[in-house]
Amino acid sequence: MTSAFKQPEELASFCSGGKRLMSRVGEPDVQPELRSGGGSGSAVADEVDAFFGSLGDRxxxxxxxLPLSVTVLLxxxxxAVFHPETLAGAPFQLALLAHTALFVLSVAVPWGQLPAGAYALIPALDCVAIGFTREAGGPNFNVLSLLLVFPVVWLSVDRNRAGVVLAVVGALLSTVLPAAALGTPATQGSMIRTIFLPLVMAAIAVTAHVVAGTLYRQRETLVRKDEVLADTAAETVRRQQLLDAVLSTVDVGVWVVDQDGQDVLTNRALRTDAALAGPAPSANWPPLFEADRITAxxxxRFPAARAxxxxxxxxxxxWAGEGAEMRAYSVTARTMxxxxxxxxxxxxxxAEVTALIRALSAxxxxVATVSHELRTPLTSILGYLELxxxxxxxxxxxxxxxxxxRNANHLLGLVNDLIAIASERIELTLQEADVASLLAGxxxxxxxxxxxxGVELVLDVEEPLTARVDPGRIRQVFGNLVSNAIKFSPDGGRVIARAHRADSHVVCSITDTGIGMDGQEQEQAFTKFFRSARSRETAIPGAGLGLPISKTIVEGHGGSISLRSAPGKGTTVTVSLPIS
Structure with a gap:
């Protein structure tokens, strides 16, 4: 039979789970009432359970x-006050001696060294002792039958159903054995007691067993939840410590804001960077400028407000700061x-990119200086060649x-492209021109x-498509795009050049079925001097300037250029130019 006395220990373990959790989480500033369940009643219950849990088996x-012994003493x-003659009777004194002996046994016997369930002898004998006390006291002491609740409940709260059976048997023996031993004649009242008292005690035993079983299961569930919560809290703390370590290590400023733009978290890099007092939370807001370093x-439109x-x-x-102290930052925002x-x-x-911006500028x-120095002798060479x-x-x-x-002209074209890229602006001479004719040419x-x-070149245009453009520069853009489409179709294929009117714009697209680009390469396609890994592996000629120059020319016209591609399926570059 499983010992019921391990239950107080389990309850103590459960109730102390909150304390274990708080010690693991390391939150000493949490209010005590929150740890114990939220009130003084729970605190008292915790103390009682902890006391029972600290006791040994004995x-x-x-x-x-003890509750039964104290009640018998009362x-x-x-x-002694109301019926002193009862105390003088030998049967009553023997019954009291039995109660005393049972209490002494509970104190003297080393229960921890005996088999589990051996304690059940005490409450079973308690039932018999209560019956003798009631019989010895006479009719005035019939109420002592209520004392059977103590041993019956004690036995019934055991998880083993045998405790319920033993409690019912003990209640039955408390009505039969004393009457037989003392020779008490059977009466109608004693017969009713013999029948109904065990029934009532059986109902109490079953109820106590069911309630105790429900409480045990609930407690086990709560203990498991407590352990899961403790593990979760410990993992949360571990992740928080890891996040703190990462945020304090990286040299990128990190700022977390809520939906109202209020500060939630900043890392050390952000707090210690004086120039970030602008975009970061501060009582004073130094100037913050756009990429041109002029427009406030x-x-x-501050990053935090936008995010x-x-x-x-x-x-x-x-750009943040003023004068010589201005510093450049690459800012990225992601919503939660x-x-x-x-x-x-x-x-x-x-991310502070001041050094990178200055290096790129240098x-x-x-490049611009060298290109200018190269253009002068190249122009002279071409002039003398013509002579x-x-x-x-x-x-x-x-x-x-x-x-x-031919090669000198090609080299001069490259030099002019380098100058155009370095200046990031191109002189345009705008005039009315047929874009369709330019593309067709x-x-x-x-x-x-x-x-x-081995490439099939197809033209699909609407004519005429008049727009105000620089014919030479637009022809250069189309030349770059068609040349790229042919170059990046090394295994043959088809290149389609299309042009049509769309509202107030002329839209031209060059589509090939060549090697294509992945997503990362597409992001860098308009970067100066960028060439994909495949183009380098297959030795496709080029300096990585065609698309950047085309972008500069198109944007100089107030238009836009975009690219869509997939590895192995080809690329489509689309140019949109305003009509006027």
Whole structure:
């Protein structure tokens, strides 16, 4: 039989689970009432359970026997006052001696060394002793039958159903054995007691067993939940410590705001960067500028305000500070959503890129300077080549001179492209021109190159498509795009050049069935000098300037250029130009 006295220990373990949880989480500032369940009643219950849990097997047996022993002592005191003659009777004294002996046994016997369930002897004998006390006291002491509740409940709260059976048997013996031993004649009252008292005690035993079983199961469930909560809290603390370590290690400023733009979290890099007092929370707001370092950012367009409003952006350039202390930051924002999908705030990162911006500026200045220095001698070389070709007597080397001239012109074109890229602006001479004719001319001049590469070149345009553009520069854009489409279709395929009117714009697209690009390559396609890994592996010629220059030209016209591609399926570049 499973010992019922282990239950107080389990309850103590359960109730102390909250304390274990708080010690694991390490939250010493939590209110005591929150730890124990939220009230003084729970605190008292915790103390009682902790006391029972600290007792050994013998102590728990004594504490379980003590309520009956104290009640019997009170009965003796009441009998001494109201029925002293009852105390003088030998049967009554023997019954009291039995109660005393049972209490002494509960104290003296080392229950922890005996088999589990041996304690049940005490409450079973209690039932018999109560019956003798009632019989010895006479009719005035019939009420002592109520004392059977103590041993019956004690036995019934055991998880083993045998305790219920033993409790019912004990109640039955408490009515039969004393009458038989003392020779009490059977009466109508004694017969009723013999029948109904065990029934009542059986009902109490079953009820106590069911309630105790329900409480045990609930307690076990709560203990398991407590352990899961403790593990979850410990994991949360571990992750929080990991997050703190990461945030304090990275040199990127991190700022978390709620849906109202209020500060939730900032890392050390953000707090210690004086220049970030602008975009970061501060009582003073130093100037914050856009990429041109001139246009001031209005408060409603600050990164935090935009992110709090649900806007996401990536690597946007901001300048913070004033004068020589201005510093550049690449700012990225990502929104956060609650469990119900509502906007709950945003995470904003600030990466200082001042050194990178200055390095890029220095590189562009260097490229522009070198390009200018190269253009002057190249122009002179081309001029003298024309003079030589115009003079008679060089017919035997004219073919070689033409090759030199063609390559010098190609080199001059590259130099001009470098100058245009470095300045990020191109001089345009706008005039009314037929964009369809410009595209058709480029396609016609590219047929020979396409044929050499095994590429079918198709033109699909609406004519005329008049717009105010710089014909030379737009022809350069179309030339770059068609040339790329042919170059990046090394295994043949088809290139389609389309042009049509869309509202107030002329839209042109160049589609090929070549090697294509993945998502990462598409993001860098318009970056200066970028060439995909596949183009380098297959030795496709190029300097990585065609798309950046085309983008600069198109945007100079107030238009836009976009790219859509997939590896192995080809690429489509779309140019949109305003009509006027």
């Amino acid at each position: 102590g728990r047996v004594v504490m379980s026997q 009965v003796v005191a009441a009998a 950012v209005p408060p409603e 709090a409003g649900g806007e996401t952006f990536t690597d946007e350039l901001y 959503s609650s469990t119900n999908g509502k906007h709950a705030g945003a995470v904003i990162t600030f 590189k562009d200045n260097f 030589v070709l115009d003079e008679p007597g060089h017919e035997d080397i004219e073919e070689e001179l033409r090759i030199v001239q 480029v396609v016609t001049s590219s047929h020979a190159k396409a044929a050499d590469s």
